[in-house]
Amino acid sequence: MLAKSSTELVRQKNSALVLSALRRHGPLAHTELSDFTKLSSATVSVITADLERAQIIEKAEQQAASGRGRPRVLFSQRRDFGYLIIVVISSDAVQYSLVDYAGRLIDRFSEERPQEVSGVGPFIAAMRDALRRIAARSQLDHDKVLMISISSKGLVDNSETVLRWSPIFGRDEIDFAAVLADEWPAKIMLGNETLLVAAALGRQEENNKDSDFRAMAALSLGHSIGLGIVRREEGGGHQVSAPNFGHMMHVPGGALCRCGARGCIEAYAGFYAMLRTAFDVPLDTIPAKFVPIAELDKIAVSARNGGRRNVLAFRQAGLALGNGLSRVLSLHERMPIVITGPGVRYYDLLIEGITEGLAESHVVRMEGMPELRVALDESTLVFDGHINRAFSIIDNDIVKRVGSSIELRAQAG
Amino acid sequence: MLAKSSTELVRQKNSALVLSALRRHGPLAHTELSDFTKLSSATVSVITADLERAQIIEKAEQQAASGRGRPRVLFSQRRDFGYLIIVVISSDAVQYSLVDYAGRLIDRFSEERPQEVSGVGPFIAAMRDALRRIAARSQLDHDKVLMISISSKGLVDNSETVLRWSPIFGRDEIDFAAVLADEWPAKIMLGNETLLVAAALGRQEENNKDSDFRAMAALSLGHSIGLGIVRREEGGGHQVSAPNFGHMMHVPGGALCRCGARGCIEAYAGFYAMLRTAFDVPLDTIPAKFVPIAELDKIAVSARNGGRRNVLAFRQAGLALGNGLSRVLSLHERMPIVITGPGVRYYDLLIEGITEGLAESHVVRMEGMPELRVALDESTLVFDGHINRAFSIIDNDIVKRVGSSIELRAQAG
DNA sequence: ATTTTTTTCTCGACAGTCGAGAAATTAACT
DNA sequence: AGTTAATTTCTCGACTGTCGAGAAAAAAAT
Incomplete structure (x- = not known):
């Protein structure tokens, strides 16, 4: 209520x-735009x-006319209006993707990250190099890149450019905006990985007409534990947040966590735990720096055969998660929980503890x-989350410039 | 992004x-309205x-001209445009207040609530009677009442009219909208008490120019424990929520709580605990149904004199609160915490445990x-919260009708 | 009385949306 | 081949909104 309207x-x-309708439904004709946006035909024009x-x-090539009457002409984003680079940092590799303005994947490669910690400096250097490379491979000027969208596990600052804490670099902060500003005019955005998963799930649920979606949580199980929450706002927007769930206190003074504190949820439910x-x-x-998933698979096999110590390991992890989730539900409203990440493969072993941990609480x-669901394709969700968030911001920025500077440029050209 | 604009x-x-500027600053002249809203003079006209x-x-009586030049004429709300009834339900009494459209208190009385639980039925009957009475005493038609704003401790449904759980009525739900609909055309709103405290604090902080307010939590200590969180939204609005903090799990399977569950924070930090x-x-x-505050005062005196068992009581309460708050901070961002309610008088005894309980966590x-603050005037904050929230909603509703139906009515009259 | 100062009101310009109908374009029909 | 029907896109005039500039109002100072 602070700003006036005009x-x-x-x-x-x-x-x-109009742009968001195009994002959601792909190329659309004048009539369809009018239908989806509820704007009058004249306004759409x-x-x-x-x-x-x-x-x-731009107006797309008109396809074969499907009925009689004047054929529709489809509008779609100009693919070369600009580009988006997506950087997904995970514990063992960094994936770089180049996407055009229409949302199509153009190029992608991954780089291994050495397991032995090499520190922030070398990582930044490698990243700057890789970014240069992915642009060069498609012969793109740096000013054609509209945004670089980065995700990592860990704690992201409110500024959305500073990584405050991560399982990979610990307390060594990285300000990606500062690090990349000299070479890239693009907007830099950083997001917690599980937050992007939640954002993608929220978008999916939104498209699903008959669900009365209000809020949803994504829980990612792996070496570390992530949680993302997405809530529908009045006005149709989504609000996402990435609580520091993995390091929420489970048992005061409890097990030693990678972060140095004691009793974190992760210290009971992370792979190493x-x-x-x-x-x-x-x-x-x-705690171990890294646990090959094969190690845990062995324990799971034994647990499924009734190995008591191994059953206990999963049960305790489940309990920590269940207790933690019950606390999340106490502080938010009731919402479905989608479990994802490499740890979902042990869902059968974890579910008992999770249920029990939840059941004790007042909420x-x-x-x-x-409602508990399982989503297997975490990496797809992360990527979708990147794309949704990035283009929603990009489109909203662009729209502010239409009618002023860009119009002048068009006159000049 | 769902709805079109026009x-x-x-x-x-x-x-x-314009209306909210009038709420915030009292009667304002044309020029001031233009300054505060940033709207042009013509638009304000x-x-x-x-x-x-x-x-x-309406235009107020012009006061003595203070300088030279054409004297200002002040606009203010018409006091008789409509009325607001505020109902504050606490464990020992129910307070009814009548407020006019300009926000001035017109009438107020309290009714004792018998300590022996008399059930929901009699309570509703008494409330209906009291509401009739407060309107009658000022000779108001029921349709002149724009809203009835009710608050209680406990768990409020998303609909904001249904009390799901309360320390007073337990699991006996009350749907205030349904109960009052036959007699009152007014909008019925129900809010958690501590949520209103948080809302009022947020508004205060907002007015305080030099604070970069992002979020804030209000913690109310008493027989039960309440928490309200207010966050600033993009666009200037505030988002408030009342988590079920008192019944968040503190220790799995721990102390027996009034709610019937085990290990709730309240079961360690409530007065009875x-x-x-x-x-x-x-x-x-x-747990005891009700604890006279004198009982606790005695314990506090003893604790301040070093009585070990009594020191422990406050320390354990503080620990539960501190651990719980650390979990809140894990799930939200860092924010100042304002402690209020009758329990603040033991702040000196609680603070050590609270600090320790917070210190252990990763966040x-x-x-x-x-930052921890203390606010002594809880009941004032509750009342302010009611008024802020109620009139903000009322004004937004009214504005939708200006220019359509009301204009017609004015023509006819 | 006249001037100065301050505030409020009014007018024309400009930006935006909308409904209705004109124009365009193709398929179907005679 | 020419005409008609169907469908989509484009265009025009009406309406609502905000804004800047300057006119009008009203009181104090000269």
């Missing part, structure tokens, strides 16, 4: 509406004409068990 | 802006003329201790 703002919002003049959208319990190692043992007694 | 919406928003025609605002610890009663003893190690 007719120009109306145009901005409605232009953004003006807006599309503006966007076309600004080189943002399950290993520790399975081998009956003291809980203040310094669950009041409102019943939350 | 010129009428612009007018609606700007009208709301049109909007105020509309609102005046719709009988919502501290009493239980002080007298070394087993933790699964059924606090990362981001440092959150």
Whole structure:
């Protein structure tokens, strides 16, 4: 309620509406745009004409006319209006993807990250190099890149450019915006990985007409534990947040966590923690840097055959997760929980503990068990989350410039 | 991004802006309105003329001209445009207040609530009676009442009219909208008490120019424990939520709580819980319905004189609160915490445990201790919260009708 | 009385949306 | 081949909104 409104703002919002319809449904004709946005045909004409003049959208080749009457002409984003680079940092590799303005994947490669910690400096250097490379391979000027969208596990600052803490670099902060500013005019955005998963799930649920989606949580199980929450806002927007769930306190003064604190959820439910319990190692043992998933698979096999110590490892992990989730539900509303990440393969072993950990709480007694789902394709969700978030921001930025500077540029050209 | 925008919406928003400036700063002249809202003088003229025609605002008697030049004429809300009834339900009494459209208190009375639980039925009957009475005493027709705003401790449904769980009525739900609909055309709103405290604090902080307010939590200590969180939204709005903090799990399978679950924070930090610890009663003893504050005062005196068992009672309560708050901070961002409610008088005894409970967590190690403040005037904050929230909603509703139906009515009359 | 100062009101320009109908374009029909 | 029907896109005039500039109003100072 702070800012005044004006007719120009109306145009901005409605232009953004047109662009987002295009994002959601792919190429659309004039009539369809009018249907989806509820804007009048006349308004759609003006807006599309503006966007076309600004080189943002274009009329596609008209396909074979399907019925009688004047054939539709489809509008779609100009693929070469600009580009998006997506950087997914995981514990063992960094994946670079180049995407055009229409959302199509153009190029992608991964680089191994040496397991032995090489520190922030070399990592930044490697990243700067890789970014240069992915642009060069498609012969793109750096100013054609609209945004570099980065994700990592860990704690992201409110600024959305600073990595405050991560399982990989610990407390060595990285300010990606500062690090890349000299070479890239693009907007830099950093997001927690599980937050992007939640964002993607929220978008999916939104498209699903008959679900009365209000909120949803994504829980990622792996070497570390991530949680993302997405809530629907009044006005149709989504609000996402990435709580520091993995390092929420489970048991005061409890097991030693990688982060140096004691009693974090991760110190009971992370891969290294399950290993520790399975081998009956003291809980203040310094956690392993990395656990090959094969190790855990062995424990799982044994647990499924009734190995008591191994069953206990998964049960304790489940309990920590369940207790933690019950606390999340106490602090938010009831919402479905989608479990994802490499750890889902042990879902059968974890579920008992999770359920029990949830059941004890007041919320669950009041409102019943939350719905639990499993999503196997975490990496797809991360990528979708990147694309959704990036283009939603890019489109909203662009729309502010249409009608002012870009119009002038078009006159000049 | 779901709804289209239009010129009428612009007018609606700007009208709301004018009304909210009037709420925030009291009677304002044309020039001041233009300054505060950043709207042009011409626009302010049109909007105020509309609102005046719709009988919502009026030109006040012009006060003595303070300088030279044409004297200012102040606009203010018409006090008789409509009325608000505020109902504050607490464990021992129910307070009814009648407020006019300009926000001035007109009438107020309290009714004792018998300590022996008399059930929901009699309570509703008494409330209906009291509401009739407060309107009758000021000779108001029921349709002059724009909203009935109710608050209670406990768990409020998303609908904001249904009390799901409360320390007073337990699991006996009350749907206030359904109960009052036959007699009152007014909008019915229900809010958690501590949520309103948080809302009021947020508003205060907002007015405080030099604070970069992002989020804030209010913690109310008493027989039960309440938490309200207010966050600033993009666009200037505030988002408030009332987590079920008192019944968040503190220790799995721990002390017996009034709610029937085990290990809730309240079961360690509520007044009855501290009493239980002080007298070394087993933790699964059924909690006292009500604890006279004098009892706790005695324990506090003893604790301040070094009585070990009594020191422990406050320390354990503080620990539960501190651990719980650390979990809240894990799930949200860092934010200042304002402690309020009757329990603040033991702040000196609680603070050690609270600090210790916070210190163990990863967030606090990362981001440092959150700022802790004390607010003594809880009941004032609750009342302010009611008024802020109610009129903000009322004004936004009204503005939608200006220019359509109300205009017609003015023509007819 | 006249001038100065301050505030409020009014007018024309400009930006935006909308409904209705004109123009365009193709398939179907005679 | 020419005509008609169907469908989509484009265009025009009406309406609503905001804004800047300057006119009008009203009181104090000269």
